[in-house]
Structure formats: structure tokens, C-alpha cells
Amino acid sequence: MDDFKIQACQARVRSNKEDAKNIFRLELEGCKMGIAKPGQFVCLAPLDHSSAMARPFSIFFYDMFAGFLVIYYKAVGKNTELMKSLQAGQSIKLWGPLGNGISSDGIPRLPGDLHKDIPVPEGVAAWLICGGMGFASLNLAIRELNQFFPRSVLFYGGKTKSEMVSLDKDPYRVNQEIIVATEDGTAGYTGLVTDLFVQKILENPGKKILVITCGPKPMMAKVAEICEGQEFDCYVILETIMACGIGVCLGCSIKTTAGMKRICHDGPVFDAKEVIWDEI
């Protein structure tokens, strides 16, 4: 492309449909944004004209050559309610890719932040742990990591089966083991995805695991705590409301062990050791 890292585009809706209870899949065309890394996101202009802040959404799938982008959203407020009525062919303003993602340049490396590359040693398994809407942030990571960790595993936790999307049926998925946990036992393991994570650690004693997690804050904090105890490398993808999404308003700045960081610009991927959970 060119030297600009962020492209603003007028995207066209290809399809917009409910994939699970109140969770919608929006497929967009005309989003030529160059390379997007796992963990990066896009901002949509708010559809409600009385809204002031940009709307950040994780990149679920992106084909840079076709300019094809898939995002997921949960209808929770005025803007996401309006998004439900988007019809095929309608256009929507968006800009991205935003944030500091996980990069891979043929060597299995994960950047903790912009200036720090952490090599992933051989023989390490990648476990990706998500809860709720967190799956949308991990899909690109799955695709990226799959070439280096052929037997990586996705843990997908939710309250109940009807509120979870069928990731195994996704046309853009890579061959990946998915283990599901539901709190009410309607699918897979009965209980919290963090409990399932602990169970799998116990079943694989001595295994070196690299963890990437995205989901509700208590879930990620728990995953980070478990990883610290096990001395696993753990990366978290933080999500929050943002005003600008590009790093200028400082609305999403958080205190970390490495100083003040903007979730939107320095993150959203953080080394779990940097995150002070009470500051989020």
C-alpha cells in the first residue's frame, strides 16, 4: 500500500445477520487497509448522529487483497441496535487497522509492545482462551499462529450455547481444535472456561504453553493469574470504550507496570505481566 498505517474507507455491507442470540456478524467489502495483524481493530463511525465517540470492533476476518472484512457485534445500545438494520449494499464509514497487534514475519515472534519482540521457543503449544465476545479478537491470531503451532487449541467459553457462535462452521476458519465451555452445561464442558483451562493444564503436566486471551475482564485476570503461577507467557487483548481509537484523546489510558499505556494505540495486545487489573 503506502506509508499510511491507517486507511479510512467507505465500506459496503455484504451481509449482516444474527449468528447467535443477539450476536451479529457483519461482512463488509471495500475495506482496503493494507496488512492487519491479530489483535488489531477498526473503528466504525457511529450510526446514531447524536453519538460522539468512535465505535471500535475487533477484526474477526480480513482479506487484504479483496478488501473484505468481517466483524462481530453484540446489540447492547443505541448504535449496535441501529447496526442491526444495516442492509446489504448500504455503506458505512470505518478506519483502521488500529492498535498494536501480534506480528508474525515468518519467525514465530510475538511483540509485547511496539518495541519489544518476544521469540517463542520451539515445542511450545499455543492455547487461545476467549469468553463472550472475545472470540472475535482471537480469530486472526488463530490463523496467524496456526502455521507455527499446528496443534494450537481454542478455548471458547460462554454463558449458554444459544449465545455462542458456531466457530467450527465458519467458512474462514483454519483447522483448529475448539474446546467449548458453557456455564449452564448446554454445550461442552460445564463451568467457567478458566476452570476448563486449569483442567487441561492438569491433564498436560510439564507442557510449555503460550496463552493469548480475550474476553470479560474477570476472565482475563483469572487467566493471567493462572499463567503467572504456571510461568506461561500470556498475552491479553484488552477491550474498552474509546473516544478516538487512534491514541489522541487518552480516554483509554491505563496505568501499567511499564507506565501509562493507551489500550487503543499501545495495545490492545499487552503482556499480561504489564497489566494492573485494578486500573482497568
Added chain:
Amino acid sequence: MKSEAALQIEKRQRNNHDEVDLSVEIAGLKLQNPIMPASGCFGYGEEFAQIKGFDPSRLGAIVSKGTTLLPREGNPQPRIYEHKGGMVNWIGLENPGIDEVIATKIPFMAQFGVPVIINISGFTIEEFAHMAILLDPVKAVSAIEINISCPNVEGGRIPFGCDPLIAAEVVKAVREVTTLPLIVKLTPNVSEEMIGQIAQAVEIAGADAISMINTVKVENVGGITIGGLSGRPIKQTALNMIRIVRRFVSVPIIGMGGIYTVEDVVEFLKARCNAVAIGTANFSNPLVMMKLKDGLEKYCLENNITNLSQFHGAENH
């Protein structure tokens, strides 16, 4: 047959005839157009410069995030909340401090060839003067914007900008240590009777221009105890206060508060603002300032306006 040079001159004259002169003069600075970012909504330009289609060299000026003498981490979360069609913020002046701003941020801001305005926020009068002393010899700095909305820690934490005498003292202290043009940013969190007096006081104390309004104070919104409301819901407040201040001062006014469209820009210019600053609107459309610059040019062409001073007095009082 005309010479090549004569044809060139003719062509240039023709082009000039088609073009609108959007330039304005503020505090002795010549701005190529009246559109600039509002402090705190643009960082130092580094992020916006990464967006395709955003060209900082097409702005009237670049305005820095509020700078303090020492680095500040700012406030804990939550810091922002969408409210009444605008947004409330409680950032707490997170910034790397004046030394870092001078060392790394100003050189970046200076590369676009447009005036660089550095916004300073002090918690004592001495802090304002100290920062002005440090900025004065920096060649790349075109003007200082004094944010008098911050709490005066030696004066019961009441903002400097809420009292005409104290506001004037800040401006006087800065005026004494620098020859740089001074823009004083007024807080709207005072009565309509008071805003005119404060504006007059800072003009007498040496302000070369006034920028207004800063955010409007709100309490207990979205987990934020005291925050500043910005965006569409404060536009009328901004215009009302600007019209009052216009009656009290003759220095240029940089108007801001809920500007989203070319019509908004025109409304502020008609209220006798000399330039405008765009804040919250940058968040829901990062290219909005480019759009407003082009849109204003088009508006002037269509309405036979060749100079922006023609807007002044176009409003019925």
C-alpha cells in the same frame, strides 16, 4: 504572441481569481485557513499523520495537548463517557511534561510548515511562567495557548479562569517572560456577566487572542465525579459566550465547542470568530478537519466570499 512568462502570470491571476483566500491573522500569526485542532483532541499530530487522507500541512495551525511543567499520569479509569450527544472527559492532563514536549513533540509538530501552538496548563502562576520561559527560545513554537481552566492549587483549587484578577495575573506573568504571541483559553464555567470581564482582564494583561470555550463542567456522569462536556451539546453555550466576549474585547477569537459541519464553522465566523478549533468531532470522523477546510472553500466560492472577514457582521444581533 504572448511570452511564456506572460502566460504564466495570466494563468496565476486567473487561478487566484477562482480561489478563495481562507487566510486569517491571529495574534500576529498568518494562518492559511481558520481550521485548527482543539488542544487535547489531536495529541501532537503523530497519530493523525498516520491516516491516509489527513494532511497536517493543510491545517491553519497545529495545537498541542495540554502540557504541564512535570509529566503527569492523569486520572484513573473511567475517563470518558458519552453523554447528551456529546462526551464527558476526565483525563487529568496526562502528558509527558514540558521538557519531553520540547525535546520530541515540538520537532515533530514543526515539520508540517504550519504554525505550532503549545497549550500550557499550570497549577501555580509560577508554573505557567516557568513553561513560558522554556518555550520562549524554541524557534519552532509560534504561539502559546494558556489554559486557565485548571485548578489554582494556591487559590483553593478554584480555576484561574474563574476570576478576572487571577486570570489577568497568569497572563501578566507569562507576558513578562516571553515575546511569543499569547492565546488565552477561557473556561465557560462562569456566569455570563463574568465571562466578558475575564476576557477584558486577560486582554489588558497582554493576551493577543482568546480561544473559547473549554469544556462545560458536569458532575456525576457515567462514573465520572467531575468532568468536562464537549461536542454538540455545548455549541450554543459557546456561541452565546463568544457573542458576549466579542462586545468586550477587540483581540481575535478562536471559537470552539461542538463544531461538526461547514455550517457550524460559518456560524462561528459570523459570530465574529477569526478562526475555529475542532475537538470532539475528530473522534467520530478523523478526516473531519480536511472535510471542513475543503467545505469552507467551496462554501465561500458558492457564496461569493473572497475573504473571511466578510463573515463578520453578517449576523443579525
